[in-house]
Amino acid sequence: MRIGVLGTGNMADALATHWVRAGHEVIVGGRDEAKARRLAARIGDAGDVADGGGVRHGSLPAAAGFGEVVLAALPYGVGQEVAGELRELLDGKVLVDCSNPVGPGFRLLTGDGPSAAQQLAAAAPGARVVKAFNLCHEDVWRMNPPVFDDRPLAVPVCGDDTAALALVGELVRDAGCEPVAGGGLERAGLLEATAALFIGLWVGEGADAQAIAPPLAYAAGAGL
Numbered sequence: 001m002r003i004g005v006l007g008t009g010n011m012a013d014a015l016a017t018h019w020v021r022a023g024h025e026v027i028v029g030g031r032d033e034a035k036a037r038r039l040a041a042r043i044g045d046a047g048d049v050a051d052g053g054g055v056r057h058g059s060l061p062a063a064a065g066f067g068e069v070v071l072a073a074l075p076y077g078v079g080q081e082v083a084g085e086l087r088e089l090l091d092g093k094v095l096v097d098c099s100n101p102v103g104p105g106f107r108l109l110t111g112d113g114p115s116a117a118q119q120l121a122a123a124a125p126g127a128r129v130v131k132a133f134n135l136c137h138e139d140v141w142r143m144n145p146p147v148f149d150d151r152p153l154a155v156p157v158c159g160d161d162t163a164a165l166a167l168v169g170e171l172v173r174d175a176g177c178e179p180v181a182g183g184g185l186e187r188a189g190l191l192e193a194t195a196a197l198f199i200g201l202w203v204g205e206g207a208d209a210q211a212i213a214p215p216l217a218y219a220a221g222a223g224l
Contacts, residue, residue: 001025001167004067004093006060006082008035011098012073014141015133015175016055017043021144022174026055029063064089069096069167070127076101076109076116083123091126094164096171098133101192106200108193115189117158130159130168131188132179134195145176156182156191 001024005012008030016026020043028043030036040057064070064086072079076099083090097117101109110116121129132155133141140146146153155172157179159165169179182191201207213219 001170002066002068003027003171004029004063004065004070005073006030006063006070006079006086007073008032008039009073010138011133011141012071013039013043014138015071015073015098015171017046018141018144018175019171020044020055021046024171024174025066027063027066028055028057029060030057031060033057033059061086061089064093067093069094069171071096071098072120073098075099079116080119080123083120083127087124087126090124093127094161094167095120095124095127095129096133096168097129097131097188100134100195100199102196102199106196106204108196110189110192115185115192117185117188117192121185128159128161128164129185130157130161130164131182131185131191132157132168132172134191135198141175143176147176153177154180156180158182158185158188158191160185 003019003024003026005016005026005028016028020026028036028040036057040055043055060082070093072095074082079099097120099116101116103109117129117131155177157165157168172179198209201209
């Protein structure tokens with residue numbers, strides 16, 4: 001699969017490394033092409049590159065034009081700006097949003113308005129937007145694989161296009177995780193709100209957010 005990565009930060013680094021190892025072709029794009037070049041070199045140096053895989057660097061337009069799937073690994077607000085600039089290049093592409101619109105006090109910056117993913121879709125209306133990879137710190141995505149208590153990490157994905165969801169599900173599995181159907185893109189705001197809650201619990205309170213949910217057998221009262 002050809003994957004364009006918009007951004008040169010930690011999420012771009014962590015996720016693209018998995019995908020190059022899995023044999024995908026990746027272009028890392030950034031406004032600062034020197035940063036993109038350094039990140040591509042670091043990903044390449046990580047080794048274990050599968051046959052057919054590889055990583056190059058370029059501009060943001062180069063990455064958007066190259067990818068069948070494009071990861072928007074950009075901060076909230078910046079992603080919408082860049083998507084608007086690249087909207088023609090993103091037409092028909094699968095555009096993955098991993099951003100979290102969380103501000104000071106662990107406040108959801110979108111308020112009662114559209115989610116970050118919906119705003120991305122509005123900026124690039126021809127793209128097929130999928131929300132995924134937003135619930136974990138980048139160091140979790142650097143694990144190879146992210147497995148806890150012998151159970152692969154579950155990754156909720158939200159989107160309206162069946163084929164796009166299938167491609168993103170493949171990329172989730174390539175990171176050693178299991179995709180979980182989260183519903184249509186209108187539910188992406190719930191994922192973003194969940195991230196705001198979890199980050200507040202983890203960072204603000206030092207609480208184990210995972211402990212707030214009962215085991216599945218008890219979730220609907222069946223185990224009582």
